[in-house]
Amino acid sequence: MCVCVWSTIQLFSLSLVVSTLYYGGHLVINNLMSGGDLVAFVLYQIELGFALEVCSLLTYVMVLSYILRYRYWRGLLILAWVVVSLK
Numbered sequence: 001m002c003v004c005v006w007s008t009i010q011l012f013s014l015s016l017v018v019s020t021l022y023y024g025g026h027l028v029i030n031n032l033m034s035g036g037d038l039v040a041f042v043l044y045q046i047e048l049g050f051a052l053e054v055c056s057l058l059t060y061v062m063v064l065s066y067i068l069r070y071r072y073w074r075g076l077l078i079l080a081w082v083v084v085s086l087k
Contacts, residue, residue, distance in 0.1 A: 013049040020045060 020042055027033035063079050 003028060012051075013046075013053075016049070017045060 021038075022039040024041065026034065028035050028038055060079075060082055063082050
């Protein structure tokens, strides 16, 4: 059995794409925006979301390497703060 758990960042990113498509669809129907412009904007939005997600994962990896290198309690507290802030 596979249980998929979505993080808050993924749900927020998906809700942004859905709301953009909803509003952009209305703009395209009313001829206030072309369909190509809407597709380009949504693709840019998806790329930006992916880049932000990678940055958050890199922060997690950097903190983890700090803990493994120095083994300070302060490093463990920083890791706990990063994990809590990602949820």
